[in-house]
Amino acid sequence: xxxxxxxxxxxxxxxxxxxxxxxxxxxxxxxxxxxxxxxxxxxxxxxxxxxxxxxxxxxxxxxxxxxxxxxxxxxxxxxxxxxxxxxxxxxxxxxxxxxxxxxxxxxxxxxxxxxxxxxxxxxxxxxxxxxxxxxxxxxxxxxxxxxxxxxxxxxxxxxxxxxxxxxxxxxxxxxxxxxxxxxxxxxxxxxxxxxxxxxxxxxxxxxxxxxxxxxxxxxxxxxxxxxxxxxxxxxxxxxxxxxxxxxxxxxxxxxxxxxxxxxxxxxxxxxxxxxxxxxxxxxxxxxxxxxxxxxxxxxxxxxxxxxxxxxxxxxxxxxxxxxxxxxxxxxxxxxxxxxxxxxxxxxxxxxxxxxxxxxxxxxxxxxxxxxxxxxxxxxxxxxxxxxxxxxxxxxxxxxxxxxxxxxxxxxxxxxxxxxxxxxxxxxxxxxxxxxxxxxxxxxxxxxxxxxxxxxxxxxxxxxxxxxxxxxxxxxxxxxxxxxxxxxxxxxxxxxxxxxxxxxxxxxxxxxx
Numbered sequence: 001x002x003x004x005x006x007x008x009x010x011x012x013x014x015x016x017x018x019x020x021x022x023x024x025x026x027x028x029x030x031x032x033x034x035x036x037x038x039x040x041x042x043x044x045x046x047x048x049x050x051x052x053x054x055x056x057x058x059x060x061x062x063x064x065x066x067x068x069x070x071x072x073x074x075x076x077x078x079x080x081x082x083x084x085x086x087x088x089x090x091x092x093x094x095x096x097x098x099x100x101x102x103x104x105x106x107x108x109x110x111x112x113x114x115x116x117x118x119x120x121x122x123x124x125x126x127x128x129x130x131x132x133x134x135x136x137x138x139x140x141x142x143x144x145x146x147x148x149x150x151x152x153x154x155x156x157x158x159x160x161x162x163x164x165x166x167x168x169x170x171x172x173x174x175x176x177x178x179x180x181x182x183x184x185x186x187x188x189x190x191x192x193x194x195x196x197x198x199x200x201x202x203x204x205x206x207x208x209x210x211x212x213x214x215x216x217x218x219x220x221x222x223x224x225x226x227x228x229x230x231x232x233x234x235x236x237x238x239x240x241x242x243x244x245x246x247x248x249x250x251x252x253x254x255x256x257x258x259x260x261x262x263x264x265x266x267x268x269x270x271x272x273x274x275x276x277x278x279x280x281x282x283x284x285x286x287x288x289x290x291x292x293x294x295x296x297x298x299x300x301x302x303x304x305x306x307x308x309x310x311x312x313x314x315x316x317x318x319x320x321x322x323x324x325x326x327x328x329x330x331x332x333x334x335x336x337x338x339x340x341x342x343x344x345x346x347x348x349x350x351x352x353x354x355x356x357x358x359x360x361x362x363x364x365x366x367x368x369x370x371x372x373x374x375x376x377x378x379x380x381x382x383x384x385x386x387x388x389x390x391x392x393x394x395x396x397x398x399x400x401x402x403x404x405x406x407x408x409x410x411x412x413x414x415x416x417x418x419x420x421x422x423x424x425x426x427x428x429x430x431x432x433x434x435x436x437x438x439x440x441x442x443x444x445x446x447x448x449x450x451x452x453x454x455x456x457x458x459x460x461x462x463x464x465x466x467x468x469x470x471x472x473x474x475x476x477x478x479x480x481x482x483x484x485x486x487x488x489x490x491x492x493x494x495x496x497x498x499x500x501x502x503x504x505x506x507x508x509x510x511x512x
Contacts, residue, residue: 067276067279068276071273072194072201072274072275075252076204078244078247079189080205082148082181084215086212087211088237091216091220092220094350095224096223096230096233099224100230105163114464115164120171120172122175122452123171124176124452124455125179125456127147127150127178131183131444133441135187139253141253144188144244147181147184148241148242148244148248150177152238152245154170155170156235159232177241182428183444187440189205191432191501192254194274194275196369196498198369199368199373200368200369203365203368203429205425214357217350217351219232255267255271255283260437267284271283304439312431313447315434316431316444316446316447317450320447320450321451322481322482322488326481327415328424357416358420368425368429368497374494376421376422376426377423377493378422388478388479389476389479391408391411394411395472430493431447434494
């Protein structure tokens with residue numbers, strides 16, 4: 001109890017000092033240097049500071065309601081454009097792979113077809129490794145712009161490819177941009193969103209990813225009838241990437257990043273744009289809670305793997321690994337191939353997949369801040385396990401005739417629906433909430449690197465495993481991973497609904 005009072009009192013006094021500095025001199029006093037000028041005894045002597053007074057003076061206790069969501073929403077929409085591009089490039093090869101393989105001379109080579117997918121994912125793995133350093137080094141806005149650049153270059157190279165190697169090089173560039181985008185988007189959304197709608201805003205990213213997948217699906221429909229149409233599908237992604245680059249120049253920067261860089265006055269100005277004037281002082285006081293002076297400026301990897309952050313990093317990496325081992329991206333990458341083998345027209349089936357994904361994303365959008373992150377994850381992975389079991393049953397000797405088609409397609413649609421309800425949107429948002437401000441970007445990059453590593457393996461090996469093991473065994477394996485995810489979430493995941501990022505950080509990593 002003494003430690004909690006100590007940290008809260010110190011947090012308020014740091015925040016108050018910041019505001020005095022900003023208002024009287026227009027200059028931010030770095031909270032780290034403030035701490036270093038003091039002593040541990042000074043911090044302990046503040047424990048008797050009245051807790052309610054801290055709450056009121058920081059602006060948190062004032063009865064002024066929640067800030068309007070309309071102020072921050074345009075910036076969330078702009079950030080969601082990167083998620084749209086992410087979804088588009090995930091799905092662009094679905095309808096175009098067959099015609100592309102004919103034109104580039106690798107039709108029927110399952111390994112080459114897998115490489116078209118997995119090379120992009122390998123590039124994403126590399127991009128995600130550097131995403132944390134980029135986001136911390138140049139800021140969230142510039143990181144979005146750096147994400148768009150390889151997307152533009154890679155899409156242009158893919159659209160003009162003359163052979164398999166040209167396509168693979170273009171997909172490698174695209175993958176690099178895809179690797180930078182999702183962690184930066186998760187960071188940005190978490191850091192510019194009011195706490196009471198942060199879950200809803202986080203779900204906007206999943207919804208945008210879904211719309212990107214559907215956009216790739218509809219644009220790709222003519223690819224089988226019109227020669228060379230697949231090249232237009234790649235060209236189409238250049239425009240939104242260019243828009244992201246241009247409009248990010250006029251977007252707000254993350255106040256968290258600005259404050260961490262010692263730019264308190266700039267952080268205050270950005271909070272005023274995002275929340276409105278009456279909420280700025282409270283928001284800045286909240287920021288000061290987590291700016292502890294006993295932490296070095298540079299984050300070392302050893303801190304993330306062996307230090308007191310290791311448990312949260314392990315939880316995040318495991319959650320992303322289980323998400324990918326559930327088999328979701330095998331559905332998105334190769335749904336046309338699977339439906340074709342079941343005798344279902346791929347166009348009709350893929351439209352249904354897109355609708356199921358959209359409906360699940362809309363459910364998450366309206367439920368994230370009501371039901372909570374943990375409940376959605378448990379329900380989502382449970383539903384995915386049931387859906388994969390249905391698909392495994394359809395491939396067994398227990399069913400025959402038209403029942404095989406109904407169970408196979410129905411199971412796949414249920415799988416996509418339940419994934420989009422929780423397992424899709426929650427992990428990225430949850431981890432950006434749970435990681436402390438100082439290590440948030442780099443810890444997210446490690447977790448996303450795990451995500452892309454598993455993702456690329458699934459993309460590379462799925463068709464080959466389908467040939468070797470058959471759908472019964474493969475779908476049973478996927479269902480088992482979904483059940484493991486349910487157990488893991490129940491035991492390890494904490495609820496963050498409605499809490500400020502600073503309160504979450506203090507709860508998970510109390511002062512020692």
